[in-house]
Amino acid sequence: MVQGVYSVEELNVLLKEEEDILYEIEQYKQSNLDATNEVNEEEMVQMLEKLEHSQEKQQLIIQNELKNDDKMEVLAERLAKIKTLEEKLQQLRERQEVSVNGTVDIITPMLPMLHTLCIGPGLGRHPLVFNSVEKVIKKAMEFNLALVLDADALFMLSMKQYTSLFAELRDYEKCVMTPNVMEMRRLNDALSSSLGTADDDTIGENDNNNIIVQKGNIDTVRNIHHVMHCEEEGGLKRSGGIGDVLAGTISAFMAWNTLLETDTDREDTTFKQRQRVFACWTACVVVKKATKLSYGKKRRSMAALDVIGEIGTVLDDIEQSLV
Numbered sequence: 001m002v003q004g005v006y007s008v009e010e011l012n013v014l015l016k017e018e019e020d021i022l023y024e025i026e027q028y029k030q031s032n033l034d035a036t037n038e039v040n041e042e043e044m045v046q047m048l049e050k051l052e053h054s055q056e057k058q059q060l061i062i063q064n065e066l067k068n069d070d071k072m073e074v075l076a077e078r079l080a081k082i083k084t085l086e087e088k089l090q091q092l093r094e095r096q097e098v099s100v101n102g103t104v105d106i107i108t109p110m111l112p113m114l115h116t117l118c119i120g121p122g123l124g125r126h127p128l129v130f131n132s133v134e135k136v137i138k139k140a141m142e143f144n145l146a147l148v149l150d151a152d153a154l155f156m157l158s159m160k161q162y163t164s165l166f167a168e169l170r171d172y173e174k175c176v177m178t179p180n181v182m183e184m185r186r187l188n189d190a191l192s193s194s195l196g197t198a199d200d201d202t203i204g205e206n207d208n209n210n211i212i213v214q215k216g217n218i219d220t221v222r223n224i225h226h227v228m229h230c231e232e233e234g235g236l237k238r239s240g241g242i243g244d245v246l247a248g249t250i251s252a253f254m255a256w257n258t259l260l261e262t263d264t265d266r267e268d269t270t271f272k273q274r275q276r277v278f279a280c281w282t283a284c285v286v287v288k289k290a291t292k293l294s295y296g297k298k299r300r301s302m303a304a305l306d307v308i309g310e311i312g313t314v315l316d317d318i319e320q321s322l323v
Contacts, residue, residue, distance in 0.1 A: 003110075006103045011128045014096050021089045028078050028085070096128060103132040108139050115255035116146040120153035120178075121244035130156045134165055146174040146254040150247035154179050158186035163194045170208035173223070173273060176254060176280055178213040178247050209273075211280055213250065215243065219284040226274050228281040232288035235295025241304030246287045249311065253279040289314045 111117070117140050119133060133156060140147055149157070149169070154177060157166045166187075169175045179187055214220040219230035257279040261272060290310035295302050 003106075005106045006099070006129065006132065008124075008126065008129075011099065011126055014092065014099060015126070015128060017092055018089065018096070021085055021092065025082055025085045025089070028082050031078060096131075100128055100131045100135065104135045104139065107132075107136050111140055111143045111145055114145060115258040116148060116251045118148040118150070118247055118251040120148075120150035121247055123152035125152055125155060130159075130162070134162060137165065137169070141168070141172055144174065146176070146251075146258055147172070148176045148178065148247055148251045148254060150178045150243065151183075154183045154187060158183075158190040160190075160193070163190065166190060167194070170210055173209045174254075174276070175210035176213060176250055176276075177210060178215060178243070178250065180215045180243060184214060211276055213246075213280050213284065215246065219281075219288075221277050221281045221284065223273055223277055225270060226277045228277055230281055230284035230288060232285045233292055234288040235291040235293075235302060235307075237295055237300060237302050239303050239307070242287070242291060242307055245290075245304050245307050245311075246283065249287050250280050250283040253283040286311060286314050286318070289317075 117136075119137070123129065123133070133153065137147065137149075147169070156162055157169070157177075169177075177187070209224050211221065211223045214222075221228045221230065254276065257276055260275070287307065290307045290313075291302075293310040293313065294306040298306050
């Protein structure tokens with residue numbers, strides 16, 4: 001079942017309009033700046049120090065740099081155009097906000113029906129989509145929904161404008177982040193930058209409450225209290241998309257864990273944290289086993305879809321071994 005929640009084409013139009021307006025504003029400002037290059041700098045500094053408002057400063061620059069009426073008129077027209085463009089930019093950003101909120105309004109009613117929300121695989125890096133994702137994540141946290149963040153969602157969290165969201169998610173116990181080596185490096189850089197600390201501060205050395213699944217030859221799953229290592233042997237080929245398969249499998253296990261939490265009266269927070277780590281670790285084991293099985297059959301032609309096809313077999317085998 002697929003539910004469309006936004007149109008990339010419409011978002012691209014809004015983004016292109018913003019880029020064009022910003023470029024035009026910059027061109028007008030640069031033209032005014034170029035016209036002031038011949039001013040007596042010392043004299044101008046003295047006069048500017050007496051004024052507080054940038055608009056008054058701009059008028060003074062006009063009066064003191066350009067002595068003929070024609071140039072004064074040109075600069076006045078440029079200033080008026082800049083003001084008009086800035087008003088147009090504000091209106092455009094209001095339209096962008098309406099579009100972003102429209103996406104969030106479509107998704108929000110679905111959240112109470114979910115046990116887990118996975119964000120990242122196939123997401124892309126569109127700035128307006130990121131704006132929507134930020135709002136959706138916050139809504140999901142309000143519903144106390146389990147979150148699995150992978151791929152482009154992790155790239156988003158490494159960006160400076162999402163520092164606050166990153167901090168919130170590090171304290172959210174039902175959030176699972178699944179970084180590979182490069183994604184881990186970006187997140188660590190973002191963390192060090194936001195905290196103003198040394199580069200060796202890492203999200204995996206864990207003062208955070210959420211769960212980090214650090215992918216590699218040996219997957220490491222940890223939160224602030226618990227750590228597990230998945231040393232299961234996988235296939236010999238690393239096909240594109242297997243990370244997405246893992247994110248989806250972790251989402252399934254987190255959903256099952258949510259159902260178990262709902263069915264139990266146990267209120268032990270530490271126990272619940274340990275069970276979430278165990279759920280993620282089990283998902284890692286399943287995908288490694290499925291990858292090995294798939295590689296054994298497909299060899300070099302193995303693809304991510306082949307791995308998905310083996311997950312049912314792996315789960316059956318695990319169930320049989322527990323009987």
